[in-house]
Amino acid sequence: MxxxxxxxxxxxxxxxxxxxxxxxxxxxxxxxxxxxxxxxxxxxxxxxxxxxxxxxxxxxxxxxxxxxxxxxxxxxxxxxxxxxxxxxxxxxxxxxxxxxxxxxxxxxxxxxxxxxxxxxxxxxxxxxxxxxxxxxxxAPQSLAALLRDEPVSTPELPGQYLELTEREREVFNAVALGLTNQEISSKLFLSESTVKTHIGAILRKLSLRDRVQIVVYSYENCIGR
Missing domain, CATH: 3.40.50.2300 (Response regulator)
Structure with a gap:
């Protein structure tokens, strides 16, 4: 063929x-x-x-x-x-x-x-x-710039974020740091399929489209910084 x-x-x-x-x-x-x-x-x-x-x-x-x-x-x-x-x-x-x-x-x-x-x-x-x-x-350079910036204040955590489970927050923070599913799996001792399931739940609960929006959401709300 x-x-x-x-x-x-x-x-x-x-x-x-x-x-x-x-x-x-x-x-x-x-x-x-x-x-x-x-x-x-x-x-x-x-x-x-x-x-x-x-x-x-x-x-x-x-x-x-x-x-x-x-x-x-x-x-x-x-x-x-x-x-x-x-x-x-x-x-x-x-x-x-x-x-x-x-x-x-x-x-x-x-x-x-x-x-x-x-x-x-x-x-x-x-x-x-x-x-x-x-x-x-x-871009890796852009992610590094994001993580270097210091928030000017510590705002109240969004209600949607507070609805995440403890494990989902751990996965959220790992995604916000730019880690891949494989890296998150190793870091949190989870299977990659479980990581994908958690990411799907996070996207749904926070009304986000994809993992790069998790990075932006984390930045804008000074979460995990």
Whole structure:
């Protein structure tokens, strides 16, 4: 059987207002045997049109563009009835800064994470594969910046968080530190399937989409810091 039919390539759209940067990404991604660049756009408005036309699996979306930036484009992608498209793509935000509040807002709108523009080609490609496979990504440098920051105050813990069991809080804190399921399994002496079950319960109880939103939730509420 044709391997291409068994393992179809990941269809990627690139959205950035710097053509040279887009071209560089296109070369890197196009060199991967399991990926192809099927659309490019210079701003959010053009991106929405390209996504509706080509139906990419994953979109690399710059945060700051004009006239429509990546945050607004992401909001429209995942907003109910905002854009008439088929299956919604996974979105990875591209940012210049270690911790970008705009990227965090895009995550709340539905993006699957963000990476720095100066990330290595290997990290960019692995991030695309991870998000396409259902995971979420956050640049290691950004996570480190999050964990270095000191909260200006200690707010009252959210009621939703207090509903978590003691074990779920342990798993929550481990996810917020950027640990993988395998690392959490080893740290807490749990099977990986049990870790996945706990993460599912945490996401449900806190009304979050994925594990990168757990990191943002932890940061915003100064939990486990």
């Amino acid at each position: 044709d391997e291409k039919l068994t393992h179809p390539r990941i269809r990627v759209a690139l959205v950035d207002d710097q053509q040279l940067f887009r071209s560089g990404l296109a070369v890197i991604i196009g060199a991967q045997p399991d990926m192809e660049v099927i659309a490019q756009a210079a701003d959010g408005t053009e991106a929405l049109a390209q996504i509706c036309t080509h139906g990419p699996d994953v979109v690399l979306m710059d945060v700051q563009m004009s006239p429509m930036d990546g945050v607004e484009a992401t909001r429209r992608i995942f907003g109910d009835g905002e854009v008439n498209m088929g299956a919604r793509p996974k979105v990875i935000m591209l940012t210049t800064f270690d911790w970008d509040e705009h990227a965090a807002t895009a995550i709340r709108h539905g993006a699957s994470g963000f990476i720095l523009k100066d990330s290595t080609p290997e990290f960019v490609c692995e991030s695309i594969r991870a998000v396409h496979g259902g995971s979420a990504v956050i």
